[in-house]
Amino acid sequence: MDILASHSYPSRRSAVLADNIVATSQPLAAQAGLAMLARGGNAVDAAIATAITLTLVEPSGNGLGSDAFAIIWDGTELHGLNASGRSPAAWTPERFAGQEKMPFRGWESVIVPGAVSAWVALSERFGKLPFADLFAPAIGYATDGFIVTPVIAELWRRAAADLGEYPGFAETFLPDGKSPKAGERFKNAPLARTLELIADTKGRHSTAESWPTRSVFSLRSMALR
Amino acid sequence: MAAHKADWCGTISKKFDDLELHEIPPNGQGIAALMALGILSHTSIRALEADDPQAYHLQIEAMKLALVDAETYVADGDHMSEVTSEALLDDAYLATRAALIDPAHAQDFGAGAPKNGGTVYLSAADASGMMVSFIQSNYAGFGSGIAIPGTGIAMQNRGAGFSLDPASPNVVGPGKRPFHTIIPGFLMGADGPLMSFGVMGGPMQAQGHVQMVLRTQLWGQDPQMAVDAPRWRVIDGRRIACEDKMRADILEALTTMGHDISLESPDNAFGFGGAQLICKLGEKGYTAGSDPRKDGCAVGF
Numbered sequence: 045m046d047i048l049a050s051h052s053y054p055s056r057r058s059a060v061l062a063d064n065i066v067a068t069s070q071p072l073a074a075q076a077g078l079a080m081l082a083r084g085g086n087a088v089d090a091a092i093a094t095a096i097t098l099t100l101v102e103p104s105g106n107g108l109g110s111d112a113f114a115i116i117w118d119g120t121e122l123h124g125l126n127a128s129g130r131s132p133a134a135w136t137p138e139r140f141a142g143q144e145k146m147p148f149r150g151w152e153s154v155i156v157p158g159a160v161s162a163w164v165a166l167s168e169r170f171g172k173l174p175f176a177d178l179f180a181p182a183i184g185y186a187t188d189g190f191i192v193t194p195v196i197a198e199l200w201r202r203a204a205a206d207l208g209e210y211p212g213f214a215e216t217f218l219p220d221g222k223s224p225k226a227g228e229r230f231k232n233a234p235l236a237r238t239l240e241l242i243a244d245t246k247g248r249h250s251t252a253e254s255w256p257t258r259s260v261f262s263l264r265s266m267a268l269r
Numbered sequence: 270m271a272a273h274k275a276d277w278c279g280t281i282s283k284k285f286d287d288l289e290l291h292e293i294p295p296n297g298q299g300i301a302a303l304m305a306l307g308i309l310s311h312t313s314i315r316a317l318e319a320d321d322p323q324a325y326h327l328q329i330e331a332m333k334l335a336l337v338d339a340e341t342y343v344a345d346g347d348h349m350s351e352v353t354s355e356a357l358l359d360d361a362y363l364a365t366r367a368a369l370i371d372p373a374h375a376q377d378f379g380a381g382a383p384k385n386g387g388t389v390y391l392s393a394a395d396a397s398g399m400m401v402s403f404i405q406s407n408y409a410g411f412g413s414g415i416a417i418p419g420t421g422i423a424m425q426n427r428g429a430g431f432s433l434d435p436a437s438p439n440v441v442g443p444g445k446r447p448f449h450t451i452i453p454g455f456l457m458g459a460d461g462p463l464m465s466f467g468v469m470g471g472p473m474q475a476q477g478h479v480q481m482v483l484r485t486q487l488w489g490q491d492p493q494m495a496v497d498a499p500r501w502r503v504i505d506g507r508r509i510a511c512e513d514k515m516r517a518d519i520l521e522a523l524t525t526m527g528h529d530i531s532l533e534s535p536d537n538a539f540g541f542g543g544a545q546l547i548c549k550l551g552e553k554g555y556t557a558g559s560d561p562r563k564d565g566c567a568v569g570f
Contacts, residue, residue, distance in 0.1 A: 050534070059493040062569025067470065067545035067557045068391035069565035077393055078568050084453035090393040091401040098389045098463060100421075104410045105387040105469065112405040113282060113293045115455040117462045119398040124293050126446075127275035131428060133443045140441055146429045149414045153426035155447065158273050165275040170399070173557050186421070193564035199387065203411045210414030216421060217411070232383045235421025 047226040049198040066090050069105070072190055073097040076181035080173060088116065088170040092163045093178040099159070100186050102234055103217060104199035106240060109154075111164035118170060127162030127230035131155045150210065160247040179243035186236035201225075278346075280455070281354055283307045286315075288486055289457040294354055296439075296475045298383060299452035301475035303358055304335035304366075306482065311367035319488035321350050322522030325501060329528065330370040330378075332503050337380035339475070344439035345446040351438070375527035381505035382553070383450045385540065386471030387411065390453070392547045393465075394555050400465040400547065402453035408471075454478045458487070462549055464492075470542025473502055477542050480499070485548060492546035492558030493494070500541045504531070514539055535562045 060067075064076035064087075077094035081087070091114070099107050111128040132155065141145065147153045167175045192200070204223040207213045214221065216234070224230045280291040283303035290306050292299025308331040317324040342352040356362065370376070388406035406425065407413075413426035430447030432439045439448045450471045456464040468477025477500065484495035499512040506529070511529060513532045517549060524530055535541045543563035548556050557567035 052320055055561060057497070057559070057561065059491045060521065060559070061550070061554065061569040062557075063396040063554050064394065065547050065557045065567055065569035066391065066393045067542050067547055067553045067559045067565070067567035069389055069545070069560070069563040070567075071564065071566050072367045073389075073391070074559075074566055074568045077391070078570065081393075081395055082570065086397060087393040087395040087399040087401045091391060091403045094391045094393065095389075095403055095405050098391070098405065103387050103423060105389040106405045106407050107412065107425075109412060109418075109422050110405045110407050111425060111427055112275075112403065113297065113448065113449075113451060113453050114290060114404070115293065115402040115453045117398070117400040117455065117465065121279055122291055122457070124278045124291075125275055126278040126293055127273075127297075128296060128446050128449050129425075129427065130444050130446055131272050131431070131441065135428070135441055135445075136442050137433070137435065137441055138356070140433055143433060146431050146441060148409065148429045149426055151413065151415060151424075153413045153428045154415065154424045155428045157425055158275060160276040161273045162403075162405070162542050165277070165403075169277075195562070195564045198282050199410050200378040203414075207411055207414035210416075212416035212418045213411070213423075214416050215418050216416035216423065226408035232421045234419050238317050238422060256356070 047194050049194040058177050066094055068094055068098065069194060070098060070101045070196065072101050072185060079181060080178060085173040087200060088166050089178060090174045092166055093181060094172065095163060096179055096186065096239065097182040098203040100182050100232055101190055102196050104203060105198050108160065109157040111157060112159040114162060116170060125162060125165060127158035127165065129156035130160040160242055175246055176243040179239050183236050183239050186232045186239065189229040189231040192224045192226055192228055192230050197224060197226040281358065283358055287459040288482065290482055291455040292452055293456060294346055295349060296345045296446040297449040297452045298339050298343065298475045300343060300354055300357060301335040302478035304338060304363060305475065305479045307332045307363040308334055308358065308367045311364045312370065315487065317358035319484060319490065320516065320519060322519045325519060325523060326526055327370065327505060328479060329501060329509055332479060333378045333380040334366045334369065336382055336503060337378050337394055340381060340491045342438065343448055348438045348445065353569065373526060375507045377506040380503065382472035382503050384471050385418050386450050388451050388469040388545065390467035390469040392467065392545045394547045400462055402465040402467055404451045404453045404467050404469065406451040407512065427499060450474055456482060463550045464546060466546040468542045468544040473542030476502055477544055481544055481546060492548050493558055496544045496546060496558040496560050502540060510540060
């Protein structure tokens, strides 16, 4: 069977109607959020669990190195959250002198990521469930694998052609040198370990024995210098 | 990540009759959706049907006017000293912008849309009345291309959102936030929240917000129908992209008005983004639509 990103026949959907709803671009991630609502969490818990799961199941669009923004209606008023990261301290205009535009890929395009700070801020202010619980679906899928969906598989295939030579890309995203096809299972055990670390420390792991901490700290020092 | 702290920044908003669209204040492009809606409130769009070519024309022209300002003035809010968000959203200013629209001819206002991006958007709502509009992105598909071995962490490339033009408030600098394409949307009505929504896809987002607000509110389309509807996208100058499922008579009328149209298949280009909408139903309950251009769905109980 071919599981395709584009179909030969039109498909239709009805609007979904319910008292509790999660909507997003990948079904497992939507249901990870719904599972939090089913066990007594609120819409913020659902949103965070969905966002965490998306870092695994839709790597073409986001990851742990993402930025994030949110608007929350808490039942009484609106709140806005800007969790976009800042540039490193060394990024003066002189650093990029002679270039026509900013580098689009590679380390010189990377700024401090803010997504994890969004999850922490949202959970601390509005969440009902323990922060660590929101990671369970994503850690499960990262450890045991999940079945890749067709539109994401197509974007993954395109990226493999463009990014295969970038540091760490193939090792992380191209098992056996190839992007997973729709219908194939993809595991990401290293991401499971990093998610566990973030779940346990709220992204504020302060000792330096593990790689994520070191790399995050080196970015941090770049940003703060 | 350990160093970074998220900011509770509030929202900026613009009214269109009883509707009030809320966006995150700059460094993001959300202000472009507010400006376009504000410009449209000074036009005849209320009298038009959803698929009247004139309704498309007015939206496209308003969007171009909003995008050219966003491109010129939006940066890290701390660096927007000469032209502020307030000035860009001023009603009198937007009325003067609306007056530039020629009802019969497409114009080149010098606008370009932001680049394509890889982003995820989600919306969640619960029975207690809490609603969340959330967006998260690596920017280009898979971001910078750099993944940290042994961690599963892929790094974004949002640094590419900076300008190298020294005259731009968005010029690269240390400890600064670049212009950002990703925007969560939220729509309020006279009696409270109406819709938690977003449209991922770099150039499509502010443009998508305007299309979703008008389809669901002005034209009463349910969230799935609004999401399914063929979309248009400003490219630059007089160039726009339309989905190939758009009605032929609409495309013809737009071409006659001088729009330079390229037809794109949504699944080939991923250029029309992915929308998720959750709308409130009266006192209790919601109805949601999820974009058929993506793999996802709306689920509930």
